[in-house]
Amino acid sequence: MRYDRILEDLLNRDDFLVVGRSVVRTDALDKVLGRAKFTADYVPRDTAVVKVVRSPHPHALIEGIDIEPALELPGVQMVLIAADIPGENQIGYALPDQPFLNDVKTRFVGDPVALVVAADEGSAVEGADAVRVKYSPLPSVLDTVDALRDGAPLVHEGGNVALTTKIRKGDIEKGFSEAEAVVEDLYDTPYQDHMYMEPEAAYAIPEGSGKVTVIGGMQSPFLVREKVAHILGWNLNQVRIIQALTGGAFGGKDDMGPLVCAKAALAAVKTGKPASLIFDREESVAYSNKRFPARIRYKSGADKEGRITAIDVDITLECGAFANRAPFWLWRQTAHAAGPYEVHNASIDGRAVYTNKVFGGSFRGFGNVALHFAAESQVDRLAGELGMDPVELRLRNILKPGSRTTCDQLLDHSVGIEECLTKVAEASRWSSRKRKRNGSKVTGFGVSCAYHGISTSRSTPDWSAASLILNQDGSMTYRTGICELGQGAPIGHAKIVAEITGAPMESIRIEVPDTDSTPNAKPTHGSRGLMLGGTAAADAAIKLRERMVNVAADMLGCPEGEVDLRDGKASRKGEPGETIRFPELAEELYHRGVSPASYGFYAAPKRYFDPETGLGVNYSVYTFAASVVEVEVDTETGLCEVVKVWPAMDVGKAIDPLVIEGQIHGAVSQGIGFTIMEHLKLRDGVVLTPGFKDYVVPSALDTPEYAPTIIVEEPYQHSAFGAKGVGEPAIISIVPAITNAIYDAIGVRLNKLPATAEMLHAAMRGGAR
Amino acid sequence: MRPLPEFKLHRPTRLSEALELMGALESVKPIAGGTDLLPLMRDRAIAVEDIVDIQELHELKGITVEDGALRIGALTTLTEVLESPLVAEIAPALREAVGHIGSVQTRNQGTLAGNLCNASPAADSAPALIVLGAQARVSSARGSWKVPVQELFAGPKMNSLGKDELVTEILIPELPSGSGAAFEKLGRRRGITLAVVNAAAYIAMDGKKCVDARIALGAIAATPIRLPEVKATCKGKELTPEAIEESSRACYALVNPVDDVRASAEYRREMACVLVKRAIVKAHARAGGGR
């Protein structure tokens, strides 16, 4: 089925009802009024509090744990250590390298050793301080250079390299020999904290014996269920996970959801009483996953015409203490290494390296932020070497329908990057841009493109499910395992359902994900929430629609093809006079014994790849973006401000332009933070900036002016109405566009982020590169 | 989150009552807006048994002018200072400084006296008040007296007040004609940011000649500091851009800042010069210089 042609082929209409329009989100009012319920809102006052006892050492052997002093404190109810875990003491995501509670050694400052369960917050904190852990500190490795040295202390047995990746395509030697200009440099990107408004939280309630319910913030209820069951040694159906509305996630809670929920669940099951674990900001910043730091050596060459002839890229990813998502992250960087350009000769190597620091993990952009920072800086430098305009050089290499990616994947359709780039260049009057000087301040312009494979890579099976019920009163109940994290994906699903069934938006109720009743939609990550989840919603809606149309046709006495469903009514096309309202239609379905419920299931097209060369079909489709940015740099202080942003994105089909704009504006702020402000400082593995005071993120005042968002629509055939994911692609191009603009303004290229005022000031004075 | 430690809260409604309480209690701190005190208590940086909430002392509120001098009651919120036409007219440099403090919410809650008594080396109102020659009226059950604002600062987050003393008002003298003051701050974003360095300048002119100059810097030492040396280099001179550049450049050698998570010592030194220059340029213009 051509999902992009639902309107034409199935609905027989040429106008959309809700798709493509900006509608007020049905959940907006509750959120604005503070009525929306987040995890902590579910926790009754007298619930037991869980506190994590953490290692103060970056690397240490555990010689003994004495829990008695904690148990002697009045409020402390129980202290749990590794030996208390009924299931397997292992919670690693991709590799089994992450003990749930450590009893042998600890690998970063914050590695969990025990859980204190106490009557209240104060006793829990005191209890955690009272647990005596005897450590024997080991030498530690605190950066990847040290970790890769011969004889370096080992974070894990088996070596400090967790895994490697590679791509070999064409002949880079030949490619470089054809180049007129060759540039090579090293690009360093740091940790970034998610700084979601709501820190990690979970509330667990034991239900009799052999069942536990956990309410928490997360991105994948079914992954959380799997991990909780694994720790408890239970079957999946003994664990019920409910995703509470989640106050921001950005990837962070995909990893943290299981870790936090499993701790609350273990405490609840062991004590037989409800227990809650709510991180404070300091714990969240110091001990939760971060954007993986990366160091990328990038060499590229281009011929006289500006065609990129070869790239040679070497990626070193810093895992921190555990691999977590590193295999997928590193693979994504490897696969996207050329950027959205056609390059025939490519050699790419990657390695993920352990250090004794807080572990990296999922974060919006998933490797592509660091990768594009390097790739798009290189493209600008090639243009500079060749004396060519940066937009022009990009256009000469840009992916088009029929092009092949770095992995030799043929892109046969839905490739809108050329249009994105031409349109932002036009809108920003790129060719007539002018640098302005005002006292000590100078402005500059930068451009960048980006592409991002949607959902999971390589041969990982990818599917999604959803369910839809037409209630007796004509209202609808929709269920999806895709999580509402603030981004609005489930609302997008509801719009798809509304479009297909003709139900008014306000008559569709989206239930919170609950693993006991919600179909598994797989995770809300990889910008797949709307694309994969929404296509399952479309499948459910199409199936239900068939039955509604069938019954309505009979009631109206017309052929099925002539039934029109809209505004909660069925009528005959062209004869809106006689209508059947949905309550009546629903009643009739139930009366006739026609099922009013439907289950939607959608599987993405198969992908494959050759592990030897890295070539194959990696992601089923890509979203493309381009941005132009204007910055103003104060040459006396180094302070950089992003003045204006011109964003463009090929989204396949905009289900809701306002939601897309929301994603872009949020991502721009997050990108500004990453590029010029946010700086997680560590000393000996200790995070020195664990809060908003010194981990500086952009505030509302730092929001730039936005040109109208340019939405390009090159529909993808295998997703509902042709829509592609937007959440991650939105941040990727903004980072190099800012650094390219800084270069344009002051002639300084900072290859190591963040480009804070102090760094830029030093660089302008030649103190740093 | 660590809960607040336990304490006993007192809410006197008259100043005399508050001062008596403060005198009688052993381990006591006053609280005004609480924007500094509560985070410090939660972090266990301050531990006291009794807290005297002074918010009900209505006599400590309000902004008035007496003999040309501004009188700002201790409980006046930062927002009230920012919105006061009297402050805008008489002490624009203070208004600038207060506009840089925290966010709207912080300014609605925090007080001017609290900003000083908290004694942060980065307190934004301090450099402006120092160059304006402001004084704080301090009261205790034993009486009341005035101290220059500079002298409220004893060390990082340490004020010079006795445990039984309250600041009741801030007094800012009227500036002579031909003078002007200005405030400059460098943070790490456009707002809600602690100063990397802040600076204020007061310049008095007689025709084309500078007759007085006062410079203060914050976030550069254990307390806000004055740089009397700069006065010497400005006094008697015409403040040409070159002269201002030279005078402010001298700050580099005069300060001895620390490295911390916000900035390196070297960067702070450089920025001290830049901000002092900018503050002098602005103050000079306000003083009618160059006209």
Ligand SMILES: Cc1cc2nc3c(=O)[nH]c(=O)nc-3n(C[C@H](O)[C@H](O)[C@H](O)COP(=O)(O)OP(=O)(O)OC[C@H]3O[C@@H](n4cnc5c(N)ncnc54)[C@H](O)[C@@H]3O)c2cc1C
């Ligand atoms: C998010 C945030 C951002 C901030 N940003 C800035 C900033 O940019 N710049 C800046 O300078 N500050 C900033 N602050 C600090 C703070 O808001 C100000 O210092 C504020 O002015 C303090 O006033 P308060 O009334 O809240 O003081 P409180 O917290 O009530 O008191 C502070 C201290 O002063 C003492 N005290 C208060 N009033 C008196 C009195 N009348 N007599 C004697 N002692 C007294 C208290 O005992 C306490 O030790 C920020 C704070 C927050 C929370």
